[in-house]
Structures are given as structure tokens and as C-alpha cells.
Amino acid sequence: MPDESVDFYPSRAHVITLALGTLALVVLCAVAARLGFDAAQTSGSPAALAVVSVSAMGVLVFTGLGLIVLRRLLLPTWPVLTLDDDGLTDWLPNLGVEQVLWSEVTGVREARLAFRRVLAVDVADPRAVVVRQRTFVRRIAASLNAALVGTPVVLKPGSIDTRPEELSAALTGFVADRAPHARPVA
Numbered sequence: 001m002p003d004e005s006v007d008f009y010p011s012r013a014h015v016i017t018l019a020l021g022t023l024a025l026v027v028l029c030a031v032a033a034r035l036g037f038d039a040a041q042t043s044g045s046p047a048a049l050a051v052v053s054v055s056a057m058g059v060l061v062f063t064g065l066g067l068i069v070l071r072r073l074l075l076p077t078w079p080v081l082t083l084d085d086d087g088l089t090d091w092l093p094n095l096g097v098e099q100v101l102w103s104e105v106t107g108v109r110e111a112r113l114a115f116r117r118v119l120a121v122d123v124a125d126p127r128a129v130v131v132r133q134r135t136f137v138r139r140i141a142a143s144l145n146a147a148l149v150g151t152p153v154v155l156k157p158g159s160i161d162t163r164p165e166e167l168s169a170a171l172t173g174f175v176a177d178r179a180p181h182a183r184p185v186a
Contacts, residue, residue: 005084006170014159015073022066029058080160081167083174088121090155095141097129097153104129108171111149113156119167121153129153 036051080096082089087104090096104123111120123129129152130142142152155171157164 005082007079008081008160008162008167010080011159011161012073015069019066019069019073022062022069025062026059026066029055029062033059081155083170090153092159095138097133097138097142100129100153102174105175108175113145113149113154116156116158117164118149119155119157119164119171120149120151121155122151123153126152
């Protein structure tokens, strides 16, 4: 039984993929804004003005997200997953389910989500986990996970800088001693 918390940090490959994705979205929005601006200058179309406005906001939003991702790439100082005496805390921005107590966990199993190998952490009341998420995006992500995998708590080893076996072993160590009636990792 582990006596202290275990932190897992983001995978550099995952962060680089996010950085490239946000860069692509910034470029796409900038091109759309430029084309909309040209159309607005020549036609005065309200639709072209709307395209310029939405695209300009997209450039700002995705630039901000890109800067957050870049900071995460350069300074990986905070974990994406923490296992401690109380439970697990999934810190994945906007998609993680935040804290799940070991008393809620009924088991951990391997599953597939969109052709990816994931670890599904089964909970006694999936609806309660979904409802307590602080943001709309987190509630949607948890609901989708519950519908697709059967639980709102889905850990993606490819996003975490560790081998899936090490993550499974760490979870097993915490779950076996703390979660009532929990099944070991399958």
C-alpha cells in the first residue's frame, strides 16, 4: 500500500500534438478572417463581417490556448493525474473528472475508446461523478465517457508520461487497499 501521493505528468508527444493543433486552428482562423475581411471590403456583406468577427475571436482564443499548451510543454510542473490516500485527481484540462474518492471506485479495467487503449475506473454512481463536474465541458466529456466506456472516469495512458503497465500497477496498489469491493486491474 503506497503511503504518499504519486503524480503523473503529461506526455511530451501529447503536448506537442496539442500545440500543433492549436497552431493549425490559429492559422485557419486567421485565413478565414483575412478572406472575410477582403469580402467585407468589396461587398459590405453582413455575413462577411460576421465571418471576420468570429474568425478574429477564434484567433484570440486559440492563441491563448496555444500559449497555455506551450507553457505546459516548456514547464511541465503540474501533474495531469495524482493518486493519494483519498482518491485520484484527474487534472487533465477541461476533460479530467477532477477528484474521485477511493470509496466510490468499484474497479479498474482496460477498455478501448476511439481505437485507443484506456484505463476505465469504474465507479459506484457514474451519474454522481458527471453531475459534480464544475464546468459544462467537463460534464459533457464525463457523460460521453460514461456512454462509450461505461464510466465517466477514463484515463488515457498515451496522454500521460508513463507506460500503461506502470499506471495500471500504481492504480492497483491504491485501489486494492482503499476501495471497498474493488476489482483489480484486468
